[in-house]
Amino acid sequence: MNEILIAVIPVVIIGIVCAAVLVVASKLMAVKEDERFPAVRDCLPGANCGACGYAGCDGYAKALCEDPSVPANLCIPGADSVAKQLSEVLGVEVEDVVEQVAVVHCSGDCEHTKDKVIYDGIESCAAAKLMYGGKGSCTYGCLGLGDCAKACPHDAIYIKDGVASVYTCDCIGCGVCAKTCPNHLISLVPDVKRAVVLCSNRDKGALTRKVCSAGCIGCKKCEKVCPSGAIKVENNVAVIDYDKCTDCGACAENCTTKCIRIEDLRGCHHFKES
């Protein structure tokens, strides 16, 4: 019996000493974490898309806790419901989220433009772009190999007739596709506006015309007809300023090549709320 005690007691004592040291250390050196952080983090959808401009949902939640000037309406995939929850947790006023959807600024499908080479390399836009700017005759246009569709976390993009299209009712507006596209064709557009320019060709009109019959030739007709001055032709392609656009549709009616179109851009949040 005695031998057992001689063995057990030192181990127990060492164990108690270690435990005491750890308890004291964890009390003395506890790192204060903002108690709101878990609650804030729970509000966010956890897609880690980066649309808010921070490194994932954790980064945004941390910024919200630390800095009261960070707006609570930056989560685009979460939309109004998340903004509302966040402002409840943080005790600030609710601000409406401007929901956005992705738009592919190219309409050069098989009907309107032609391939200049046969490409049978890696099935990836980024790889195809390295080979003379892709297989299509327009080097600005959609490469059609679906890097954006693969990147989309919500499967809202598909390739139709060689051009990427966004299935807007599934689009959460995270902007992952916009970062993926090697030709930078995709941008986020406020989802209440409907007029979109479906071309990104920055060549002069005659050159654009040669490679694609649906391209913007920079004729500036839209600039003239727009009653609110929201359209400007920059680098031979029309650009709509959505802060000024009143959604009248005059540009689309008068567009020579029909590359400005009225599209139904209501994203998934519209359908959720109604």
Add this chain to the structure above:
Amino acid sequence: MTKFIVILLSAVFINNYVLSRFLGICPFLGVSKKLDSATGMSLAVIFVMLMATAATWPIQHFLLVPNDLGYLQTIVFILVIAALVQLVEIVLKRYVPSLHKSLGVYLPLITTNCAVLGVTILNITENYTFLESMVNSLGSGLGFFLAMVMFSGVRSKIEGADIPESFKGLPVTLVAASITSLSFLGFGGVVENMFPL
């Protein structure tokens, strides 16, 4: 001085803990997929080995040996190392958050790593003095680092190789590990001949 160099070099190359003594195989196979996680793990191992030796050597020589409790060595060492790692984690989190973040999950993972326990016990069985023990621990940690970094390179090559279906995954990794450890047999006898005692 020569003795320290001999201990250091033989711990790194000849008695490499992973490749010759086959201790710490679990992180060697588990964490060596990427170079940065392999480096993070190895740095944490070096750090913990040094700390553990500094704590266990006095316990062995001033507590266990005088009281005839040598047989409690293993369990006491495990206890002390585990408590020590937890303590280090708390301290790092408070004072060096950047290091805590980069060591991340690896620090608590090492708590029960057999390489760490192996170093502390072998220091005792080899009858090293305190300084020699520290040098041996540093060498062992560096050896672990070397093995991890080398093997992560080997594994990144394996990723791109055309491997028969039945060999994919763990089998080819084990084959590669054994060949890597064979290559370390070549160091046998080198250090002894470099520094004739």
